[in-house]
Amino acid sequence: MKFNLDFFINVQKYLIILLPLALVTGPFIPDLIISLCSVLIIICLLIEKNFFFIKRKILISFIIYCLYLISLSILKADNISLSLESSLFYFRFGLFALSVFYLLSKLSNFENFFLKYFFISYSLVLLDSIIQFFVGINIVGLIIYIISRDMNLIHFYGFSYSGIFPSDRLSGLFGKELILGSYISRLFPFFLFFLYKFYENKNTFQKFLLFIIFSSTFFVVFLSGERSAFFSMIIYFFIFTFIINFNYFFKLFSILLIVISLSITSIVFQDTFNRMIMKTIDQIYMSTNEISLFSIQHQVVYTSAYRIFKDNIFFGIGPKMFREKCKEEKYQVLTDLDHSINGCQTHPHNTYIQLLSETGIFGTIPILLLFIYTFYFILIRSFLFKKINKAKISNIYIILLSSLFMNLWPFIPTGNFFNNWLSIMYFFPIGFILYNKEKY
Numbered sequence: 001m002k003f004n005l006d007f008f009i010n011v012q013k014y015l016i017i018l019l020p021l022a023l024v025t026g027p028f029i030p031d032l033i034i035s036l037c038s039v040l041i042i043i044c045l046l047i048e049k050n051f052f053f054i055k056r057k058i059l060i061s062f063i064i065y066c067l068y069l070i071s072l073s074i075l076k077a078d079n080i081s082l083s084l085e086s087s088l089f090y091f092r093f094g095l096f097a098l099s100v101f102y103l104l105s106k107l108s109n110f111e112n113f114f115l116k117y118f119f120i121s122y123s124l125v126l127l128d129s130i131i132q133f134f135v136g137i138n139i140v141g142l143i144i145y146i147i148s149r150d151m152n153l154i155h156f157y158g159f160s161y162s163g164i165f166p167s168d169r170l171s172g173l174f175g176k177e178l179i180l181g182s183y184i185s186r187l188f189p190f191f192l193f194f195l196y197k198f199y200e201n202k203n204t205f206q207k208f209l210l211f212i213i214f215s216s217t218f219f220v221v222f223l224s225g226e227r228s229a230f231f232s233m234i235i236y237f238f239i240f241t242f243i244i245n246f247n248y249f250f251k252l253f254s255i256l257l258i259v260i261s262l263s264i265t266s267i268v269f270q271d272t273f274n275r276m277i278m279k280t281i282d283q284i285y286m287s288t289n290e291i292s293l294f295s296i297q298h299q300v301v302y303t304s305a306y307r308i309f310k311d312n313i314f315f316g317i318g319p320k321m322f323r324e325k326c327k328e329e330k331y332q333v334l335t336d337l338d339h340s341i342n343g344c345q346t347h348p349h350n351t352y353i354q355l356l357s358e359t360g361i362f363g364t365i366p367i368l369l370l371f372i373y374t375f376y377f378i379l380i381r382s383f384l385f386k387k388i389n390k391a392k393i394s395n396i397y398i399i400l401l402s403s404l405f406m407n408l409w410p411f412i413p414t415g416n417f418f419n420n421w422l423s424i425m426y427f428f429p430i431g432f433i434l435y436n437k438e439k440y
Contacts, residue, residue: 038095077318100431181226
């Protein structure tokens, strides 16, 4: 039995180590890893007859939440089979987080082992993006087109061996999927974790390399054109600079390099600056000088979702049902300023607005409370915990908690809450958070 247990533990270990790089390939392989880990953790606990992990309040609460989502799909959804696609196996993400927590508890070297392999994967994606920007072609032969704002002038860089993906935004290894900024920003807390844990043990050259990688993340996210991701990076940088105890000169020179590089980029690449800054201002104020929620396109979707919520306040309409319900005439929102026909899309583009319309107040409160907890704890940490003797542990915990904090930040456009790729990003740090909370 011991051999079997060791085998299942090792399989989980290597699957989790592969996950950061697998996330670049699309949703299928990462979701396969998540599903396998959720099965393997159950097998391990049954072999050990160890119910300590299963009895944890947070896991029990999550299972209850999953049962609530399944109930909504069955009892509230107009299209049960479509709704169950999101809710029926949603529990696998919680089991995956449990798998990470289990490995951290069982294997004393797993945290360091993971962080080192994560650093390689993260740096590879970052380096590939920088190569694509400066050379015009990345390591797998994907090129970049920089298209002017008026779409009349095309600047061509490099040659295509694998495919042509016209865009005015940097995409790196993701090709046509413009999620490079999301990938980097959502995994950035793990890089900060690595940085905080290993920085002092590095030689001068290695420290300089870490400094360059740290500063480059902001440059690449800015070039990706993902405004939500760039906003997240700003918040992370604020937490790292003013809350986390770290090398003063590292912080100072990082600020200088980031400001200089972004200023030069904004001046030289006007299209990027226009998209990130000017277009954002234009979308918020529009030509009528009336303030919109992020943009008029977002506002019509939010209005449609609000109308649905008003008719389904407590339980919503069921997971993944916004795309179906918004087709009804009474929920459609039209505007002459909106280039997308109406407010009916696949999801409402905001986590809490989606949860309110699809799961109701009862489905939104647990997520909101989780965000309030992270918000409260980070503020308390910043003002009251600075002189605690366990600074190293508490700082690591705050770094990891900041990932959950930004994933649940309410005042920003987001993807589909139940999207597999995004869900993996949401749950990836939770196992590390639980483990470091125990240490703290």
